[in-house]
Amino acid sequence: MVGLIPSSSKDEARFHCRRHPKRPMTDTSDPNRKNYRPDTKLSVLGRDPFAHHGIVNPPVYHASTVLFPTVAALKDPNARAPGKVFYGRYGTPTTFALEEAVAEIEGGHRAVIVGSGKAAVVCALLAFLKAGDHVLMVDAAYQPSRHFGSQTLARFGIECTFYDPLIKPDALQQLIKPNTRVLYLESPGSLTFEVQDVPALAKVGKGAGLTTMIDNTWASPLLCNPFALGCDVSIQAGTKYVVGHSDAMLGLITGTMDSYPAVRRTFEDLGYSAGPDDIYLALRGLRTLSVRLRRHQEVALELATWLQRRPEVARVLYPALPDDPGHALWKRDYKGASGLFGVVLKPVPAKAVAAMLDGLKLFGMGYSWGGYESLIVPTEPHLLRADPSRWRPDHPMLRIHAGLEDPADLIADLDAGFARLNRAAGR
Ligand SMILES: *Cc1c(COP(=O)(O)O)cnc(C)c1O
Numbered sequence: 001m002v003g004l005i006p007s008s009s010k011d012e013a014r015f016h017c018r019r020h021p022k023r024p025m026t027d028t029s030d031p032n033r034k035n036y037r038p039d040t041k042l043s044v045l046g047r048d049p050f051a052h053h054g055i056v057n058p059p060v061y062h063a064s065t066v067l068f069p070t071v072a073a074l075k076d077p078n079a080r081a082p083g084k085v086f087y088g089r090y091g092t093p094t095t096f097a098l099e100e101a102v103a104e105i106e107g108g109h110r111a112v113i114v115g116s117g118k119a120a121v122v123c124a125l126l127a128f129l130k131a132g133d134h135v136l137m138v139d140a141a142y143q144p145s146r147h148f149g150s151q152t153l154a155r156f157g158i159e160c161t162f163y164d165p166l167i168k169p170d171a172l173q174q175l176i177k178p179n180t181r182v183l184y185l186e187s188p189g190s191l192t193f194e195v196q197d198v199p200a201l202a203k204v205g206k207g208a209g210l211t212t213m214i215d216n217t218w219a220s221p222l223l224c225n226p227f228a229l230g231c232d233v234s235i236q237a238g239t240k241y242v243v244g245h246s247d248a249m250l251g252l253i254t255g256t257m258d259s260y261p262a263v264r265r266t267f268e269d270l271g272y273s274a275g276p277d278d279i280y281l282a283l284r285g286l287r288t289l290s291v292r293l294r295r296h297q298e299v300a301l302e303l304a305t306w307l308q309r310r311p312e313v314a315r316v317l318y319p320a321l322p323d324d325p326g327h328a329l330w331k332r333d334y335k336g337a338s339g340l341f342g343v344v345l346k347p348v349p350a351k352a353v354a355a356m357l358d359g360l361k362l363f364g365m366g367y368s369w370g371g372y373e374s375l376i377v378p379t380e381p382h383l384l385r386a387d388p389s390r391w392r393p394d395h396p397m398l399r400i401h402a403g404l405e406d407p408a409d410l411i412a413d414l415d416a417g418f419a420r421l422n423r424a425a426g427r
Contacts, residue, residue, distance in 0.1 A: 034104055038222060039290045046101035046283055060280045061092035082110060082264065089273040098252075098283050102242070105286075106221035106234055108254035112263055113279060114272040117217060117237020120251025121145045122152075124235050127266035128182050128211040128259075131157035135182040136175055138196065140165040140189025142215060143384050149184070162386035165194035169204045176208045185231070186215035188326060191379045191399055192391065193317040193342050195326025198333055202230030211259060217241075217370075221254070222289055223336045232259040240370025241338060244285035244292055247371075248278040292372070292404065296339030299374075299410065300402035304341055306411050312418055314395055317342035339402035340369055342379070347394045348425050353378055355424035356417040362410055363400070374403035374410055 033044055047058045066085050068074035080086045083096050091099070095113055103111040114120050125148065129135060137149045139162040149160035163175055165187070172183075183205035187196035198214065205212035213233035214226045220241040226234040236242065238250035251274075255263045297320060304318045318341035319330035330337070345353065357365060363376040379397045382388040391397070402410070 038105060041101070041105050042222070042286055042290055045104055046097035046286070058094065058097050058280075058283070060276045061094045062276050063088040063092050089271065090268065091273070092276060094276045094279050094283075095274070098279050098286070101283065101286055102221055102236070102238075102252050103254050106216070106236075106254045107225040107227045108234060108260075109257045110260045110264070111252055111254040112267040112272075113238070113274045113282075114251040114253070114267065115274045115278075116249045117142075117235070117239050117251045118144050118148075119272055120235045120237065120253045121215065122148055123251075123267050123270055123272060124213050124233050124253050124263060125149070125153065125182065125184070126270065127233075127262040128213075129153065129158050130181075132179055133182070134159045134161065134177050134180040135184060136161050136163050136172070136180060136210075137184040138163060138165050138186050138189065139386050140192050140194055140381075141184065141186045142190040142217075145184075145186070145215065146384065164387060165189045165192075165196050167201070169197070169200045172201055172204050173208070176204075176210070180208065180210060183210045183212045184214075185212065186217075188218055188319055188330075191342060191381045191384070191397070193319060193324075193326070195319050195329040195333075197329055198226065198229040198231065206230060218338055218340060219334055220289060220293060220338065221252075222293060223338065224334050227254075227256060229333055232256055233263065237370075238282050239368060241289060241293065241296075242282050242285050243278075243370070244289065245281070245371050246368065246373065248281040250274055250278050250282050293336060293338055295404050296402055297337045299404065299407045300337065300339040300341055300400075302407035303400060303402050303410060303414070307343055307414070310418060312345055312348065312421060313343060314346045315344040317344065338370075341400055341402075343398040343400060345396045345398065348396060348421060350396065352421045352424040353396045353398075356421035357398075359420050360413055360417050362405060362413040369399075369401035371401075372404045374405055375401040 036044060049056055052059055066087055085092055098113055099111045103109060114123055135149060135158060137160055153160055161175060163172060185196050185198060185201060187198055188194060202212045211233060212231045213235060214231045216224055216226050216234045217237040217240050234254045236252040238252045243250060253263050301320055304316045304321055307313050308316050318324055319326040320337035357376060360376060363374045365377060366375060369375050377399050379399045382391040382393050
């Protein structure tokens with residue numbers, strides 16, 4: 001963790017450790033810190049108690065100006081190296097702590113932190129594209145990512161083609177043009193939860209010399225390691241499961257040894273940065289990510305299984321269900337499922353769906369997800385796809401985020417909701 005601790009604090013750390021020789025150390029001198037299993041990494045990375053008076057969590061540095069004692073120190077080219085404290089926008093030890101922890105847990109080289117997940121998408125794309133280039137973006141990408149691809153990139157002379165999330169590698173190969181530079185994935189797909197064959201598609205990308213990037217928000221850094229699957233860049237809306245409490249927005253981009261420098265340069269050039277208090281909330285969220293995700297999956301599976309048996313439901317879209325079309329790929333590539341899934345209802349008037357949702361007590365209605373609380377929104381993927389043919393407007397759809405509540409209470413809430421739906425539909 002280069003530069004996390006100023007050298008004077010390191011001396012202090014040694015002093016403290018001498019005074020407490022039996023204390024287990026979790027600081028940079030622990031040669032094992034990057035070899036622990038993921039759950040242990042969540043606990044030990046990005047903090048160094050004995051550099052900070054033994055306090056468990058790292059301090060929050062608030063900074064714009066950073067002072068240098070001499071002209072030589074100010075002008076030293078090394079002063080701006082990654083992990084060095086040079087200017088507030090480029091990060092402080094608070095930033096570096098989260099960067100290190102996320103990159104390690106996700107299996108990448110280094111990470112940058114930006115102010116939102118959308119900013120992470122934008123920064124990652126701009127890092128590898130220039131006027132005249134072409135990008136292949138999955139049709140099931142998060143809608144604001146699609147919008148950036150089709151609108152803003154077009155303004156700068158970059159063409160964006162949306163490809164089928166279930167495309168076969170051979171067909172993807174056919175879409176690659178001489179000016180294609182980036183292959184963009186998001187798996188499972190936004191709202192529709194198709195699982196992409198990430199290793200097979202990334203292999204096509206690699207063969208053609210493309211930079212393959214994936215929006216890994218659904219899985220969080222913990223449940224999918226995109227680098228082991230052949231991706232070059234991983235994007236996260238830290239807003240969702242890393243922060244985990246619906247109280248801060250953050251974006252994370254992790255790169256490999258090869259891809260990171262371009263991401264870092266672009267991040268600096270765009271002037272992106274994230275506030276220290278939000279970064280602190282993400283570091284705090286990280287500590288409980290594993291237990292929260294396991295519970296999100298458990299609750300989601302109970303809800304999804306119950307929903308599958310409802311007469312009002314046509315299909316539940318959740319790769320963790322054994323009969324989901326993406327189940328085999330999910331099982332192969334993911335260590336678990338998060339709590340976000342889709343529901344396709346049988347044809348029913350829109351006012352009946354509204355009657356169901358309007359009266360829910362435990363499910364909040366609103367955008368974003370990944371917090372401790374359950375959420376529900378109606379979705380319309382047929383309006384958000386280059387190829388809308390799989391999604392029919394007469395089949396209303398829902399997106400559910402299973403929170404950490406007792407599933408029995410959530411099911412009772414949904415059950416009462418279906419009673420309202422049926423009444424409003426005149427059944
Ligand atoms: C929410 C989300 C984003 C954007 O994150 P914000 O922090 O809301 O900007 C990007 N990708 C996916 C898959 C998301 O769910």
